Amino acid sequence: MTSLGKGIGIGYLIFVALGLIIAVAVLYSTKAGRRNKGVSDHVEKAERAEPWWGLFVVVLLGVLLGLTIWRAPWFQDSGPGQTVKVTGMQFGWLVQPAQVKANQPVQFNVSSKDVNHAMGLFDPEGRLIMNVQAVPNYTTTRTQTFTEPGLYTIRCFEFCGYQHAKMIYPGFKVTA
Secondary structure (H helix, E strand, O other), X not given: OOHHHHHHHHHHHHHHHHHHHHHHHHHHHHHHHHOOOOOOHHHHHHHHHHXXXXXXXXXXXXXXXXXXXXXXXXXXXXXXXXXXXXXXXXXXXXXXXXXXXXXXXXXXXXXXXXXXXXXXXXXXXXXXXXXXXXXXXXXXXXXXXXXXXXXXXXXXXXXXXXXXXXXXXXXXXEEO
């Protein structure tokens, strides 16, 4: 877990603790208000049920918290994953490695050797799934998880010269 993830987790737990303190304060104030005499039987009956409804809500929220907090992103370790280096140059793409596995996060490190490019990544059916700027002397990082195996295509999305339209890498392979 990263230090940011730990900080978010600790902040979340502090937020939950503050919520519990507020819930106890509300329950206490309800009991204090009950000591006032001169209310009707109907109101008195409703006041007797208030702490139980409050307890029900607190237990319900606690159960929901317990079931969902571990699915929060800062508690999930994505593991080492896969890294792909993509370099744009007039008029082609250098992709290393050109094959990754599906259902695992892939970190793309995208840069350019000459002019600005933009890497458009298309799935096997031709739908755009990611667009990343490729800037000279700078690496842009994006993460993508592929759910379907197949042959993906990389195209340039920023005009980079007279053969810009031919700047296509049709062989990025995602295996099962």
